[in-house]
Amino acid sequence: LSASLNRPGADLSLLSFPGLQLSTVDVGINRINFPRWSPDGQRLAFVGTPDDTTNFQLYVAEGIALVPRQVTFIEGGIDQPGPLAWSPDGQRIIFSGPGVNVFNRNARDFYAVQIDDSVITRFTSKPNDESAPDWTQHE
Structure with missing residues (x-):
């Protein structure tokens, strides 16, 4: 389980089960939000x-120490970031960002970033706001 406590600074709070031990990891990133396990x-x-x-970027942290690696390099950052979703194979992350109506902050589209090379692909292009993605595998 992961949680962002929105305190100033750079930390992630992790709650382990079954012992319900709370630990905090300093990852050197500010304003951490929307953590999501692969x-x-x-x-x-x-x-x-x-x-x-407020130039939000997407990061992936790995290993016991949760060492972060920046995976988006969007000029000006991700405007109004929201929840993230991993692809079922763990190779991409979908997020919402400014879309076709860049002057309308309430009209975000879905994008996916390839975590190994940071290539971003736009998934949607609609005038309505799209947020809180989920990604499931179809067989």
């Missing part, structure tokens, strides 16, 4: 800022 439980995606701005 399907295999080995990586944690979240949005945050590298400094005190």
Whole structure:
């Protein structure tokens, strides 16, 4: 289980089961929000800022120490970030960002970023706001 406590600074709070032990990990990223574990439980995606701005980027943290790696490099950051979703194979993360109506902050589209090379693909292009994605595998 992961949680962002929205305190100033750079930390992730983790609650382990079954002992309900709370630990805090300093990952060096500010304003951490929307943490989401990968399907295999080995990586944690979240949005945050590298400094005190609101230029949100997407990060993936790995390993016991949860060392973060920036996977988006969007000029000006992700405007109004929201919940993230991993692809079933754990290779991409879907998020919402400004879309066709860039001047309408309530009209976001879905994008997916490839975590190994940071290539971003737009999934939707609609005038309505799209947020809170989910990604399931169809067989």
